[in-house]
Amino acid sequence: MPTAILARSILLEARRGGLPWLAAAAVALGLVLAAFVSQVALAESHALQAALLAAVLRACAVFLVAAQVTASTLREIQDKGLELMLSLPLSRTTHYLGRLAGFVACGVALAALFALPLLAWAAPAAVALWAFSLAAECALVAAAALFFAMTLRQFVPAIAAAAGLYFLARSIGAIQSIAGGPLADSSLAARLAQYSVDAVALVLPRIDAMTRTAWLLYEAPSAGTYAAALGSALLYVALLAAAGLFDFHRKSV
């Protein structure tokens, strides 16, 4: 099981690199912020705490996964570890998917850890749905960060590209709503802009439909909505993995 061995080595590297401490710091930061806002809120302090904690933990999980994947991958490339690995009797596909599996496992572990404090504010079933969705979101970010790190080979461009993709995907629903609003201009240029936004949306995952705070505050999503959100994330992970494999197989490392 070379893929499992590679994935385990990625997890070991994350543990030894201090990722658990950073995760604990993120939980502490979220709890401190939640405690602060509960002191200034006049109403809905419980909901405000839960919403803020969930938003902070979600952002931290995504950032930690993206930074870990990019830093680890580029260190491997720059230390010539990748060349050494490729000299072993392992296919490039095994190598790429093994690394991806390890990073996805990191994301799943972070999602599970970050869900725990939310149990103080929301029902366990709602927190479980939120955690599964965050795990899928982290898997998507891991796949994107791995793709950009392997393709761009520089830290700043790779992390900027992963962050850009993530934030654009989280905002695309709002951007489409602005572009197609009732007061939108009906000129040719405005319609072209709207079609362009719609075209960009076609190649983006709908991250805004995932890991919703509303699930914690109000009610769980319908099974169809939830399955569609998770399904679109998994589809995008597959797309990024395929694109990454395509690029990796063509590279003369």
Place this chain on the structure above:
Amino acid sequence: MHDLRPVAAVPRWVLGFLGVALAAQIAAQALRDSGSSAEAQLPPAPSARALRLASFAEPEAAARLAMVYIQSIPQPDYRELIGWLRAALELDPRGQYPLFLAARVYAESGDAARNRIALEFVYREFLRDPNRRWPWLAHAALLAKHRLKDLPLARRYAQALEQRVTARDIPLWARQMEIFILEDMDELEAAKIMIGSLLQGGAIQDPAELRFLKQRLEELEARSR
């Protein structure tokens, strides 16, 4: 981390430079005029779409943080204020914070004209979701009667509540809001009945809101003595 050289290995001018830079930073921040909160102005209200874009798909957190922000402005312009409240409510229609602020904070200011603007906001937003927002209109009706001394306005709100709310789990006094408004009851008595029944029905559970309501009841008691 484990192979650090002793502090003595650092040139003295570097240590001095570090000390001076740190002291200058602290002094600059301590002397900085952070601006009096009394002078703070509420900026123009963003549209709900702009707020949604800025929230990066976290509308529930953004709507509540926007409310925490606007409540820190001591004398807001009510036109801008209503814009902010409306945007937050549009961002998270199930949130109650904007209606809480409108009904319990901004409709109870010393200025009758401003109070009317806030009450009208509560009334209009009630019409969009009567079954969830009726407690705020009930409170608005009480304010119209006791604070504004405007019985026709109070009856308009009471009638809207009776006609529009279809939920079965609302208390009897709310179902017969117009009679409740017309009864010869002082503000303290009416507020006690309303808040007591909301507490019993579990409509108010948030500790911050409970603290706020307790404080308001104590103020009413002190005023009626």
